[in-house]
């Protein structure tokens with residue numbers, strides 16, 4: 001789907017997720033023999049306090065795993081600045097850049113074990129825009145595996161809001177493993193509620209969810 005989008009629109013605008021879930025997608029995209037030099041991209045989120053050169057910043061992850069791996073043009077890929085002096089101003093500027101690009105064609109998403117999308121922790125308003133948020137303890141614990149210790153995981157982040165994500169023309173949610181099964185079932189079959197941000201996808205007109213058997217194992221109507 002991603003390759004087909006880019007073949008039809010070489011300057012497509014992708015929303016880029018970090019985390020482990022989308023990595024196989026990025027690897028597979030690399031095998032497609034596509035010219036990705038005109039593709040534009042916007043990261044979902046960034047840790048607050050980690051600069052773009054910090055090895056655990058999402059800017060660096062996107063740089064390593066997406067830009068360098070796939071030959072994207074660095075100038076066309078935007079990640080919120082985690083070291084911005086004014087987080088609200090940075091968030092507003094990020095929204096402006098998405099709008100100026102004509103919006104996101106396809107937003108790649110993972111799902112947090114607590115039902116977060118990007119860093120929109122429960123509860124998050126469906127009307128929320130890009131903003132500074134505090135991370136849930138469970139999210140910091142989940143992500144500690146990427147850091148040297150739990151203490152090193154930042155406490156805050158800048159994240160695209162749920163309304164920002166919802167405006168993407170196509171949502172592509174990827175999850176694998178038993179660890180995600182409960183969250184996937186609640187997102188797809190549970191009540192649509194701001195208490196469980198990922199349930200918002202039920203309201204979007206164009207969503208694709210890619211799961212392995214383990215992540216799908218708690219769906220009642222599969």
Ligand SMILES: N[C@@H]1[C@@H](O)[C@H](O)[C@@H](COP(=O)(O)O)O[C@@H]1O
Pocket residue numbers: 017018019020021022044045109110111112113117118119139143
């Ligand atoms: N902020 C990120 C999300 O954008 C990501 O989708 C999610 C799942 O991560 P993973 O794919 O590693 O399970 O949690 C992280 O905290």
